[in-house]
Amino acid sequence: SQTIHQWPATLVQPVGSPLSLECTVEGTSNPNLYWYRQAAGRGLQLLFYSVGIGQISSEVPQNLSASRPQDRQFILSSKKLLLSDSGFYLCAWSVFTAGVNSPLHFGNGTRLTVT
Amino acid sequence: GNSVTQMEGPVTLSEEAFLTINCTYTATGYPSLFWYVQYPGEGLQLLLKATKADDKGSNKGFEATYRKETTSFHLEKGSVQVSDSAVYFCALSRIQGAQKLVFGQGTRLTINP
Numbered sequence: 001s002q003t004i005h006q007w008p009a010t011l012v013q014p015v016g017s018p019l020s021l022e023c024t025v026e027g028t029s030n031p032n033l034y035w036y037r038q039a040a041g042r043g044l045q046l047l048f049y050s051v052g053i054g055q056i057s058s059e060v061p062q063n064l065s066a067s068r069p070q071d072r073q074f075i076l077s078s079k080k081l082l083l084s085d086s087g088f089y090l091c092a093w094s095v096f097t098a099g100v101n102s103p104l105h106f107g108n109g110t111r112l113t114v115t
Numbered sequence: 116g117n118s119v120t121q122m123e124g125p126v127t128l129s130e131e132a133f134l135t136i137n138c139t140y141t142a143t144g145y146p147s148l149f150w151y152v153q154y155p156g157e158g159l160q161l162l163l164k165a166t167k168a169d170d171k172g173s174n175k176g177f178e179a180t181y182r183k184e185t186t187s188f189h190l191e192k193g194s195v196q197v198s199d200s201a202v203y204f205c206a207l208s209r210i211q212g213a214q215k216l217v218f219g220q221g222t223r224l225t226i227n228p
Binding site for chain 2: 006032034036038042043044045046049059090092094096101102103104105106107108109
């Protein structure tokens with residue numbers, strides 16, 4: 001069966017520090033991978049998605065970047081965090097097979113607080 | 116553009132009450148529609164979905180019908196339980212290849228015993 005792992009679960013970082021959040025998916029090949037952010041009191045916003053190794057699409061301009069060094073690994077990064085980067089970050093995967101998308105499957109999320 | 120508008124929360128009900136959480140959408144074409152649920156401290160889980168007009172998605176006693184004429188996908192449950200307390204998100208899927216979901220803002224539901 002497929003599983004998705006995100007870490008860490010919580011993170012407190014000072015303004016200006018770097019960030020690296022990791023997400024790995026097991027049990028499926030060539031998944032589409034996504035990073036979403038849920039800011040306090042707001043819905044989820046798609047930040048990045050990837051349809052393959054090294055392929056990253058950015059949905060909104062921001063202080064963050066994403067990379068996909070391996071098929072099942074998706075990393076969210078920042079060189080210098082801002083207070084506005086605080087939020088709940090969710091990684092997700094789906095597969096596109098025979099012209100049909102599976103639903104998104106989410107990890108348990110990382111709560112990031114920038115102080 | 117594509118957007119989803121959900122009923123403002125929070126919503127508080129007593130156990131066994133009838134639940135409706137309204138969701139309306141704006142989209143080009145024919146999106147798929149979803150309800151996701153987020154239990155405290157967890158990520159999102161798919162609750163139900165509908166892929167075309169008049170489809171009814173159902174799961175765990177929850178139902179939602181894809182109404183193209185009113186561009187709505189309201190979530191209902193006949194008798195809620197304390198364990199249904201969570202945040203519920205309505206979403207639409209924009210397209211092929213990568214499934215880029217557009218979410219509503221979420222509705223926090225609390226069920227009191």
